Amino acid sequence: MANKPDKEDEVLLEGLSRDLERLERVFDEGPSPSLEEFQLLAAHTLRRKRRRMKYELVLFMLTALLIVSIVCMAAMAAPMVLILIHGASMLAGIAILASSRKLRSAGKKGSHE
Amino acid sequence: MEEKEGDGFAMILEEEDWIRKAQQGDTNAMGQLFKHHYSFLYKYLLKITMDQNVAEDTAQDTVIRCMENLQRYNGTSSFSSWMITIATRLYIDRTRKRKREKRWLEEEHQRSVRRLRWQMERQGEEWTDLLDGLAGLSEEHRIAILLKHYYGYSYEEIGGMLGIPEGTVKSRTAYGIKQLRKELKKDGEQA
Known part of the structure; x- marks a missing residue:
């Protein structure tokens, strides 16, 4: 278990801080891109992010469409089976919600601020 | 003194303005923001990695990651703290993968430390046993000591940044300091 650093540790840590400050001074003029390069990087990163989000949205819509199509076809072929699955899923969802609320409130009691 | 405080306050306001604009997609503001913080980020990574090349690579990865996720920055910590949290986690992931x-x-680490030492000595600065000891620590102990005793974060903050319990941070810093003391004594006896 760590206690407050003792005197010997304080001296050591002060020495370390001084050495690290010297290290920082040596590398003060470290490699840094120019402002223009950062702005170009920002533009490129945001463009790439937007493209990725569009791709993910299209993928999501296609997947959702596929799932809904399968469910509709199944519903038309065997409506009772669908009703049973739907009912069972709803009950399972309610049970999971109720138990996760209990877990969350138990977690809040034990957590530190 | 008052002028410096005034400048500091003006800088904070300017930074907040950059952040707000950058979050709205202003690439000029985003560029200004990261240009302003890059040196701090690079020097932080240099200290935790003790490797110029890895520090530079990780700094670049961090900037890109921060740009992609800037919407998630909510101002609960300083921007530099948020940035170095991402940097630290990227570095830890990198070492775990490898x-x-x-x-x-x-x-490679020993070669990098020798390069750092050479750079310092080239500029007339001594590479001390303490720096050698720090470079010899494992990444997790080095990061804990730097964040606590150089950058001044609390154990709780460090735990949050690294995603580990506060107790683990305390034991890592204590162990790291103990190792440093051991190294210094060993070098003292050899001298």
Whole structure:
């Protein structure tokens, strides 16, 4: 278990801080891109992010469409089976919600601020 | 003194303005923001990695990651703290992925430390036993000591940044300091 650093540790840590400050001074003029390069990087990163989000949205819509199509076809072929699955899923969802609320409130009691 | 405080306050306001604009997609503001913080980020990574090349690579990865996720920055910590949290986690992930190449990594780390030492001595600065000791620590102990005793974060903050319990941070810093003391005594006896 760590206690407050003792005197010997304080001296050591002060020495370390001084050495690290010297290290920082040596590398003060470290490699840094120019402002223009950062702005170009920002533009490129945001463009790439937007493209990725569009791709993910299209993928999501296609997947959702596929799932809904399968469910509709199944519903038309065997409506009772669908009703049973739907009912069972709803009950399972309610049970999971109720138990996760209990877990969350138990977690809040034990957590530190 | 008052002028410096005034300048500092003006800088904070300017930074908040950059952040707000950058979050709205202003690439000029985003560029200004990261240009302003890059040096701090690079020097932080240099200290935790003790490797100029890895520091530079990780700094670049961090900037890109921060740009992609700038919407998630909510101002609960300072921007520099948020940035170095991402940087630290990227570096830890990187070392974890490369654990299979352990022997090569150790040799490469020693080469990097020698390069750092050479750079310092070239500029007339001494490479002390303390710096040597710090470079010899494992990443997790080095990061904990730097964040606590150089950058001044609390154990709780460090735990939040690294995603580990506060107790683990305390034991890592204590162990790291103990190792440093051991190294200094060993070097003292050899001298």
